[in-house]
Amino acid sequence: MLHKNTAPSLTQKLYRADQVKHLELEAAAKLGLSKFELMQRAGKAVFERCVSLMPNTQTYLILVGVGNNAGDGYITALNAVNAGKKVILCAVEPEREVTGDAARAQKAWLDNGGKVEAFNPEMLDRCDLIIDALLGIGISGIIRNEFADVIDAINNADVPVVSVDLPSGLDADTGESLGRCIQADITITFIGIKLGLTTGAGKQSCGQLVFEDLGIGKAFAEIARSDASALDIAHFKGLAPRPVHSHKGSYGRLLCVGGNSGMAGAIRLSAEAALRSGTGLVKVYAHESSKIQISAGRPEIMVISSGLEEALAWATCVVIGPGLGQDDWSRATYETVLQYCQNNPKPMVIDADALNIMASTASFVSIDDCVMTPHSGEAARLLSVSVEEIENNRFVFARQVAERYHSTCVLKGAGTIIDDEQNSWVCRHGNPGMATAGMGDVLTGIIGSLMAQSVKTALACQYGVSLHAKAGDIVAEKQGQRGMLASDLFDTVRMLIND
Numbered sequence: 001m002l003h004k005n006t007a008p009s010l011t012q013k014l015y016r017a018d019q020v021k022h023l024e025l026e027a028a029a030k031l032g033l034s035k036f037e038l039m040q041r042a043g044k045a046v047f048e049r050c051v052s053l054m055p056n057t058q059t060y061l062i063l064v065g066v067g068n069n070a071g072d073g074y075i076t077a078l079n080a081v082n083a084g085k086k087v088i089l090c091a092v093e094p095e096r097e098v099t100g101d102a103a104r105a106q107k108a109w110l111d112n113g114g115k116v117e118a119f120n121p122e123m124l125d126r127c128d129l130i131i132d133a134l135l136g137i138g139i140s141g142i143i144r145n146e147f148a149d150v151i152d153a154i155n156n157a158d159v160p161v162v163s164v165d166l167p168s169g170l171d172a173d174t175g176e177s178l179g180r181c182i183q184a185d186i187t188i189t190f191i192g193i194k195l196g197l198t199t200g201a202g203k204q205s206c207g208q209l210v211f212e213d214l215g216i217g218k219a220f221a222e223i224a225r226s227d228a229s230a231l232d233i234a235h236f237k238g239l240a241p242r243p244v245h246s247h248k249g250s251y252g253r254l255l256c257v258g259g260n261s262g263m264a265g266a267i268r269l270s271a272e273a274a275l276r277s278g279t280g281l282v283k284v285y286a287h288e289s290s291k292i293q294i295s296a297g298r299p300e301i302m303v304i305s306s307g308l309e310e311a312l313a314w315a316t317c318v319v320i321g322p323g324l325g326q327d328d329w330s331r332a333t334y335e336t337v338l339q340y341c342q343n344n345p346k347p348m349v350i351d352a353d354a355l356n357i358m359a360s361t362a363s364f365v366s367i368d369d370c371v372m373t374p375h376s377g378e379a380a381r382l383l384s385v386s387v388e389e390i391e392n393n394r395f396v397f398a399r400q401v402a403e404r405y406h407s408t409c410v411l412k413g414a415g416t417i418i419d420d421e422q423n424s425w426v427c428r429h430g431n432p433g434m435a436t437a438g439m440g441d442v443l444t445g446i447i448g449s450l451m452a453q454s455v456k457t458a459l460a461c462q463y464g465v466s467l468h469a470k471a472g473d474i475v476a477e478k479q480g481q482r483g484m485l486a487s488d489l490f491d492t493v494r495m496l497i498n499d
Contacts, residue, residue, distance in 0.1 A: 012211065013226035014426065015192035017137040017172035020224075024191045027220035036101045038214055039068065042190055043075020043105070045212040046131065046164055047083070049188050050076075053210075054129055054160060059086040061127035061159075063119065063150065065134045065168075066093065071102035072164045073133025074109040081114065088127060090119040092134065092146055119150055124157040132161055132182050134168035137194065142179040143169050151180040163187040166197060167205045175202020175415075176392040188212060191220050195227060198426045199415030200394045228395065228417075228424035233470040236463050239278060239453070239497060251280030252452030255315035256445070257308075257337055258323040258352070259286030260330055264293035266323030266352065266441045269486055271301045273445030274319075276490045277467075277497055279452050285311055287329060308333065312340045317347040317452035321354030322441040331357060341367050347451040349373060350407075351444040356381060358405075366406035369457050373410040373444055374401065395424055408457050410447070410465060412440055418461045425462055429469035433481025442486045443468045446493065467496055 028038050050057065062077045064070035070091070077087045089109065094116050098106050106116070117123075124130070132154065134147060143151075151169055154161060161184045166172050169181035175196035187206040189197060190213070196202040197209055213220070242251075254274050259267035267284055271294070274282045281302070284294055288305040295303045304311060312318065320337050324330045334357045341348050347369040350358065355374050359381035374382060376390040379401055383390075390397045391413075398411040398419040408420040414432075418425045446468050450460035471492040475484055 012193050012230040013221060014195050014198060014228040014230060015224055016227055017194050017196075019227075020190075020192045020194065020220075021137060023220060023224050024216070026223060027191070027216045030219045031216055033216065036104055038216070039071045039101050039105055040075055041214040042072045042164070042212070043077075044079055045190075045214065046072065046076040046162070046188050047079035049186070049210055049212070050080075050129065050131070050162055051083070053186060053208075054162075057129035057160070059088070059127045060129050060131055061123055062087060062089045062131040063134050063154070064089065064091050064116075065136075065147070066091075066096050066098050066102065067136050067138060068100070068102055069133050069136030069164055069168075070098065071100075071105035073131060074102070074105035076131055076133065076164070077114060078109055078112055081112065087114070088117065088123055089114060090117050090123065092119060092150055094118050119153075121153045124153060124159060127159060130154055130157070130159050130161045131164065132168050132184060133164040134182075136165055137172040139169075139178065148180040151182055155183050160185045161207075163206070165189050166194060170196060170202055170205050172196045174393045174395070175200045175205075177201060177205070181205050183207075186210060190214055191216065192224060193230065195395055198230060198428070199417055200391050200413060203415040228426055231418075231425050231427050231462055231466045233429060233466040233496065236466060238499060251278055252449070252454070253281045253283070253314055253316045254279045254448050254452040255283050255285060255311050255318050256322070256448070257285045257318065257320040257333060258354075259284060259290040259294055260323055260325035260327065261287045261289045263323035263325055264290035266438060268294045268298070268301070269438045269441040270319055270322045270351075270445035270448070272298055272487070272490060273442040273493065274449035274452070275300055276494045277446045277449035277464075279449040283311055283314070285333070286323075290323075308336055309340060312337065313344070315346065315452075316454075317349070317448055319349045319351065319444055319448040321349075321351035322444060324353035324357070326353055326356055334358075338367075345369070347371075347457065349444055349448045349451065351440065352378075358382065369451070370405070370407040371410060371447060371451070371457060371461055372401060372405060372407045373412060373440065373447070375412045375440065379409075379411055395419075398424065408461055410443075410461050412443070416465050416469065418458070418465060420458045420461075423458070427465045427469050429466060429473050431473055431476045431481055433476045433484040434469070434472040436484060436486060438486030439472070439489075442489055442493075467493060471496055
């Protein structure tokens, strides 16, 4: 079990763009702040972050549109010029009238001696930092060609980019590119972190995500309903200390089902990950031809190829899917496990080929305490949609998997999402080096291990995903992303779970 605080303290709540847009002024008004004063705070925050994160940059190219995001850009320009930086300020449509507080910010820039120029790609060669204040959270639909051309030029330039609030061209709720999208090195977002910045392509487009609440974060959180939460390993208490008089049976009995002929590696990774995560006893049910490969070099794993129902009765949690395959042996094994667990409920993790068999089986009956761990391709098969649809709206489709199968869904990928039909969480950790064979099998073993040790389902998923992703980050930091193996995580997982 986890330490006394059985629910993690979540570092950040996540919000839809319309919540931020409609409630930020109400929150500011509670503190006696005007919209323009918020804009001033935003521009000042952007400049200060640019100085702290990229201190050696002297020439700023600031690109603005006509909305409030542009107002932030004008204020950023003012702060930069007053601090002695050289600023080139460009508008995609310099002759177009700017209104409201953005017009007030523009006037302040012009009154200070600044000018607004038309964008020319040659300007990219004259700057050492680009600040993207082109398009904000209010855009919808495919962006216009004039913006698309500027975004292409920025993305092709070898100059660092800081985006204001979100990368221009990104859907703030889904993380989908609206035809074109800035690929930022740093994104400085305000008031509330938007859902689309944390997962899938949105996570990639943002680069390093920096949050500034502009001094109204608490007031905003009091009136806005969060749609999801961001997870950080630092905010979990971890597993409780073990009593001196405990024994191996005190820490769960996990049965891992998979490992068809020629596919022993996947279930071996799940089983060893479970052992490294603290499960007392781990048993693998696999194809007869895989037994030696699974047990070789790791004698602590018990391996069987018969007596499946007895093994199911023995287990406190079941993992099924890694290396299962989709042949007759696979389907017979799947049916035996599912039928047993429907009649004798116990925590269960369904992954990999078990998900693919499930997607082709119309007779699935929901199981209490069931976790499903699809990547986007498996989720697409489960919901009969395309992979592109899944990736363009990951929060929505994670919820659909959870609701259709009455399970907790762990939708793997950049910014892994956990959804239990009522709540959503997204993992802040992880890196592209983890896009390698067997990494999902290790995650499945970790989650199954925690559930076998009596950690509640949703919390086992939250902690397990965070543990797995943070371990990947630590390994990448020490040894680099390229060449990372799934089994490289074992020692770090063990270290983190004992921290």
